[in-house]
Amino acid sequence: MQLDVQWFVSALLDNEMITLEEAVNLDNELGSNAPLQTYAQTLLERMAANMSEEDANNLVGMIQQVYDFAAEQAATGVVPDIFIQEVEPEPAPEPAPEPKRPKTVAKKIAAGKLPGSFSKDGIAATADVAGNGFPCFDIMTNLNDQQLGEMMKSLLLQLNDYGASDLHISANSRPFVRRNLNIERISDVLITPEYAERLNTVLLTEEQKKKFKEELEMNFALEFRKSRFRASLMHQKDGVSGSYRIVPEEIRTLEELGFLPKDVDTIKRLVDFPNGLLLVTGPIGSGKTTTLAALVDIANRKREDHIITVEDPIEILQESKKCQVTQRQVGIHTNSYSRALRASLREDPDIIIIGEMFDLETIENAITAAETGHLVIGTLHTCDAANTMNRLLDVFPPNQQSQIRAMTAGSLRGIICQRLVPSSDGNLTIAYEILVNNMAVASIIADGKTFQLKGTMQIGQKSGMCTLENTLLEKYKIGTITYETALANMADPIVIQLLNTEMAKREAQKLSAAAQARQH
Incomplete structure (x- = not known):
């Protein structure tokens, strides 16, 4: 029996989780060279076979704690007392002092210092990270x-x-x-x-x-x-x-990500375009990758096209459904985004996904691809629609910007700017704004008056547009976020006034309900 298995058995015996006879029988069945993982997994499966789900989960934590304890003690090279007695029934004269070793793992379990991470299928289970370490x-x-x-x-x-x-x-x-x-x-x-x-x-x-x-x-x-x-x-x-x-292990839908139903319809219409440029933007850690994966999945289920993605690295795997999906990774399948984008144009793509658009060559190739009959979906690290357009155009030399503005005005389909904010249930939810290109937006972009985009979005709801403040207000109304979260992320004084009015209505309803309760 290997040393870590010896410590595992010793701790189980000390905690009266198995009998010595059961331990010996299992060792004989698995063989003396069976690794600790196999021994613990086999024992867990047998002990949990007839348990309820709650009891089985508790057992998982206890077994993992004993497992970690055994691995820790085996690293010291010391043999458990019970096995020393079996091999050497009579103590040797004047034994050398041994490192101090615990006789049981019970105290460590009670102290909650060993979080459970072992499970019935061998995959880590939830641990109390903040409390236990x-x-x-x-x-x-x-x-x-x-x-x-x-x-x-x-x-x-x-x-x-x-x-x-x-x-x-x-x-x-x-x-x-x-x-x-x-x-x-x-x-x-x-x-x-x-x-x-x-x-x-x-x-x-x-x-x-x-x-x-x-x-x-x-x-x-x-x-x-x-x-x-x-x-x-x-x-x-x-x-x-x-x-x-x-x-994320699974591709989540736009609804699951927190987009409101009316905005989901708008985004799906943007993905239906046969060509053009669609941008997903936001700061680092704002969920752009999961949104991008959701957009690819929409196209993959609805269209019959060839999708080429360029990522660094490939994060969410996309299986071909109605579309043929080809995923490439920078550094392994290609040397750079710009080279991959140029090469993609020779691979007969219908949709091109660009993980990051951060340099002049990549952005220029993306705009060109969007103009030549491809739907290009890319990401940028910007916080709103106006900043996105400025970032897109400012990478070009001044003598090219007029031409690029005209090209972008004609090829842009829409911009989704997003961020993550705390939700009412203690998790996170998405806050966003959507710009949809129409005649007014195209004129603003061509003229270089991007500061006017905000006002156009505020009055462009019929085209499917929405501002960040309007999204936050809607999410507050349906209870997804708190008043404090909504207010902290708003800058438009008009929408802030609407938020305060909505909050005042709620407080009045609470007072009215409390008064009626006292009367009864």
Whole structure:
């Protein structure tokens, strides 16, 4: 029986979770060289077979705690007392002092210091991140590279179930996650430069490690157990830093993302265009990737076309449905966005998806592709429609801007600007504005008067347009967000007045209801 399995059995016996006879029978069945994972998984399946779902979930947590405890103790090289007695019934004279080892894991379980992450199908389950922390950071100095890699995978899977969006591991810093836009520290352990580099590079191939060493930064995707993560590594003054974005496992619909029904209809009409330019914009972490995936899925279900996507890296996988979907990754399948876009034009595409439009060549090629009969959907890091148009045009030299304005005025189909805001239930919801190109918008763009776009959007509701403030007001009316959240994200004094009026109506209704209750 391997050392970690010995500690696992010893802890189970101490906590009266199994009998010695059951442990011996299972060991005989699996063989003396069975790894701890197999032993624990087999035992969990048998113990949970006839349990209710609630009891099974509780058992999962307990087994994981014992599992982590066993791995931690095995790293010390010390053999549990029960197995020392079996092999050496008589103590050797004047034994050398041994490291102190606990006889039971019960105290650690009671203290809640070992969060559960083991499950019946081998995938990490939800852990109490903020309350308990992650013991893996306490024992990482005892792990080899293979064990450290498994620890990173387990950690990412735990955070996926916890609902975090990002994991950050940096030299000379405590690890933290971002959840509902807030930062949460998940351990008090300060990551040394040595272990920051090991943790962030342990899942890389040798080729990737060489590339990271040469280029000092790297973007790549990770995939295991049907979960995907977007990773970004860089060198900084203290050492290596890594950021891991958790990619949604399923493509969500626009309704599920929080778009209002009337606006969903508008966006679907924009995706129906055979050509033109459609932009999804917003700051980093605003959900552009999931919105972009939803748009691709709409086209994939409705149209019979060839879709080519260019991403860095590929995040959400798209299976071909009615459309043929070809996904390319910068750095693996192509050297740059601009080169991929030029090459895509020779691959007979109908729809081209551009993960990021940030340089002159990429933007110029995108506008040209939109003018030559393709529907181009891309993203920009801008906060509203006016800023999006300025960003799109200002990358060009002054002598080209007049021509580009005319081209954009004719090819633009629409702009979706979005951000994430706290929802009433403690999660996040999307706030957005939609610009739809019509004669008035095209004239404003051609004349370079982008400051007039806001006013045009306010009166363009019949065309499907909406401003950020109007979306926030509607979401407040249906109870999706609070008054404070709506007010904090509004700048239009007219809509703020409407918000205050709506809030006053609610307060009056509450007072009226309370008065009627007292009368009865």
